[in-house]
Amino acid sequence: MITDPIKKAKNGTYYFRANLGYDSSGKKIQKYRSGFKTKKEARAEYSKLLLMKPEELTHSKDKMSFKQYVEELFLPWYKTKVKMQTYENRLNIILKHFPYFYKLAVCEIEPIHVQKWQLSLSKNLKPSYVRAIQGLFSIAMDRAVVLGIATSNPSKIIGNVKKQKPQIDFWTKEEFEKVISLIYKEDFYQHFLFISLWFLFMTGMRIGEATAIQWDDLDFETGVLSIDKTLYYKNQSDYRFTEPKTKASVRHIVIDPTTLNLLQEWKEVQQKLIKTNFVMSYNGIPTQKHTIAYAIGRYAKMAGVHRIRIHGLRHSHASLLISMGENPLIIKERLGHKDIETTLGTYGHLYPNSNFDVAHKLNGVIAFKPAQQNYDDSPKNQFTVNYLRRREYEKVQ
Known part of the structure; x- marks a missing residue:
């Protein structure tokens, strides 16, 4: 047909x-x-x-405008290739930054246009964000080449901005103690904030993983917490569970007794006022990250410590484990990293004295007695012979 x-x-x-x-x-x-x-x-x-x-x-060149291409071809296709949460997050980037090329036909976009765009973005945006924007543009142009609308990808010719290792921002144990000591647990809402910050700091979960945690995911007898989902939150009436970031994100971690007691205490208080299976909830529905971010900023200011992002609590957990001398492989499993390279690449610099510690541990670890005679009768080379002659001469003198 x-x-x-x-x-x-x-x-x-x-x-x-x-x-x-x-x-x-x-x-x-x-x-x-x-x-x-x-x-x-x-x-x-x-x-x-x-x-x-x-x-x-x-x-012959296809004179399709970049605007028309993005709206009619690229976005409908891209929507089928990624998770809905990913698509909605990246859609904002596309609608905000792609219009730079809207007056041009797809086939008219040249490397010089991309370079000027890249430079204009870099004036006010972080390199990591510029890389993300240009990465999406490069995907769009690759698809245009596949469809025959463009003959090449000018973004790949220019190349992306240099990748910079992000600075890890976290709270030390002492800084967290200052913050958590200011939260009044006798107030229901503050009790919720207390358990939320504590839960994130003491588990190292991503915010989406933490807000998805149900009471059923925690075994209070064994202390084992099952992490097998993440939460997509758009608004109070539109939220749902989604698959974790990677396969390695599906994991089981053991909660310390202090945290278990605090969670049990919070559950009893929470269930008297609301009926919900979400651990991080004060109103029956899961909390949104802006609530936590606002609390971090407010209490950080009161405590006189620097403000960190929500993800900084995850970094804080990792730095705490490192300061306790924990094995990187254990940290990898607890954080749900895909591989050990991710863990070491992110937190390796937090081991500033590790080489000195190793040298200290190696000192005197090998026990031996120096040989009192030569047991090796293998052929000698000229350097060995000269050395032995010099030694004999020194003995005579």
């Missing part, structure tokens, strides 16, 4: 994608045309392309 190549877009216009054979190098020739007011106009253009020679098709 032959399908009609002419399609109708949501805005009422017509478009088509034509497969037109192969060029002299064996590369598949594809052309995309859109924006036709009638189906007849689209078909006429389609027929025109069919009659063109391969060399003519190779040198």
Whole structure:
């Protein structure tokens, strides 16, 4: 059954994608045309392309605007390739920063345009964020090449901004003690904030993992906490469980007795006022990260310590374990890292005296008695012979 190549877009216009054979190098020739007011106009253009020679098709460029491409082709395709939470988070980046190219056709975007865009972004944004923006743009241009709308990806020609190792921001044990000591547990809402900050600091969970934790996930008898999901939170009526970040994120960690007692205490207080299975909840629904972030800023100021991001509590847990001399492999398993390289790459610099500690431990570890005679009668080379002669001469003198 032959399908009609002419399609109708949501805005009422017509478009088509034509497969037109192969060029002299064996590369598949594809052309995309859109924006036709009638189906007849689209078909006429389609027929025109069919009659063109391969060399003519190779040198002809598709004049589709980047704006039209992003809205009609790229976003619908990209939405099917990533998780919904990822798509919605990155959609904001695309809608904010891609319009820089909207006045250009896809095929007209050149390396010079990308470089100017990259420089303008770098003036006010962190390198890591610029890398994320350009990474999305590069994905979009790669797809345009696949569809035959562009012949190359100018973003890859320019290259992304240099990756910089982010500074790990965390609270020391002493700084956390100052903060947590200011939270009044006799107040229900402050009790909720107390247990939330404590829970994050003492487990190293990602915020999405922590807000997804149910009371059923915690075995109070064994102290084992099961982490097998994360929470997507859009608003109070739109939230759901999603798959963890990686397979390694699915894990079991053991909670210390002090934290277990505090959680048991919070559960009893919480369940008297609300009925919910979410551990981090004061109103029956899971908490949103902005609530925690605001509390961190407020209490940090009161305690006279520097403000950290929510993820800084995860870093704080790791730094606490490192200061206690914990094995990196244990830290990797507890944090749910994919591999040990991630753990060491992120926290390796927090072991400033590790080489000195190793040297101290190695000191005197090997027991031996120096040989009193030569047991090796293997052939001697000129350097050995000269050395032995010098030793004999020194004995005579």
